[in-house]
Amino acid sequence: MDKMKTGELACQELVELITEYLEGTLVPNERVRFEQHLTTCAGCRAYLEQMRRMIRTLGAITEEEIPEDALEQPLQTFRGWKHDQK
Amino acid sequence: MVRLAMIYVGNRETAKDVVQEAWLGVLQGLGRFEGRAALKTWIFSILIHRAKTRGQRENRTIPFSAWSDADPLEPTVDPERFLPSDHPQWARHWSTFPRNWDAIPEEQLLSAETVQVIRQAIDRLEPSQREVITLRDLEGWSSAEVCNVLQIKETNQRVLLHRARAKVRRALESFFDERDLSRPSR
Numbered sequence A: 001m002d003k004m005k006t007g008e009l010a011c012q013e014l015v016e017l018i019t020e021y022l023e024g025t026l027v028p029n030e031r032v033r034f035e036q037h038l039t040t041c042a043g044c045r046a047y048l049e050q051m052r053r054m055i056r057t058l059g060a061i062t063e064e065e066i067p068e069d070a071l072e073q074p075l076q077t078f079r080g081w082k083h084d085q086k
Numbered sequence B: 001m002v003r004l005a006m007i008y009v010g011n012r013e014t015a016k017d018v019v020q021e022a023w024l025g026v027l028q029g030l031g032r033f034e035g036r037a038a039l040k041t042w043i044f045s046i047l048i049h050r051a052k053t054r055g056q057r058e059n060r061t062i063p064f065s066a067w068s069d070a071d072p073l074e075p076t077v078d079p080e081r082f083l084p085s086d087h088p089q090w091a092r093h094w095s096t097f098p099r100n101w102d103a104i105p106e107e108q109l110l111s112a113e114t115v116q117v118i119r120q121a122i123d124r125l126e127p128s129q130r131e132v133i134t135l136r137d138l139e140g141w142s143s144a145e146v147c148n149v150l151q152i153k154e155t156n157q158r159v160l161l162h163r164a165r166a167k168v169r170r171a172l173e174s175f176f177d178e179r180d181l182s183r184p185s186r
Helices: A011-023 A028-040 A042-060 A072-085 B012-032 B039-057 B112-123 B127-138 B143-150 B154-178
Strands: none
Touching: A011 A028, A011 A042, A011 B154, A028 A042, A042 B112, A042 B127, A042 B154, A072 B012, B012 B039, B039 B143, B112 B127, B112 B154, B127 B143, B127 B154, B143 B154
């Protein structure tokens, strides 16, 4: 991707920059173009919001089955290991 | 840890086994732990190493090199979604806008069926993309931690994350659109 391009971003370019935008790794010039585009484009705003909502959702998913022996397992391993050390 | 191990091995039982092995490895290696890495990344490196070894033994893990020729410039959004580049006014702009998800209630997003859609999408990812999105977005690791544990460069990590997120978003989008849960964004 040509980082030195100027002028308006196309939506198709913006969607490929979205992770860099969210990661905060866009160079300042690109960031300005990105944000300028957002102010005028409802489609890209929706796309960005979808991404943000998805990322929040992924972070809220818990492991489906937290085994009741979650702590018991490492403890048992530890006991076995201590025993072998003797 | 079980969730992470499952990236590499076929089933939950094996994954649990691998976690157990990893803990043992941690205990055995604790004396050699130099404290250069954070304890967390060190423990997870051991886990990933064991899980990969086990996965290979079970022929589950596809060697990563098999994926490396995937074109990093391949678009992550269906080109059909955009107007052609010779369009007089709106070249490469949306032909139809993505829809809004803001009316979707939180309970729907975290419902069993949505989570199922997400899981399936993640399962279908290439292994390296699955690793990165699992650690970054499900486990909430920083990019530095992920790069450290997976021994990959920051830029590579970002590309993998980008492609993984785009695919999961696509799966969610079709699901929400089919169910008519999203609304027009205009």
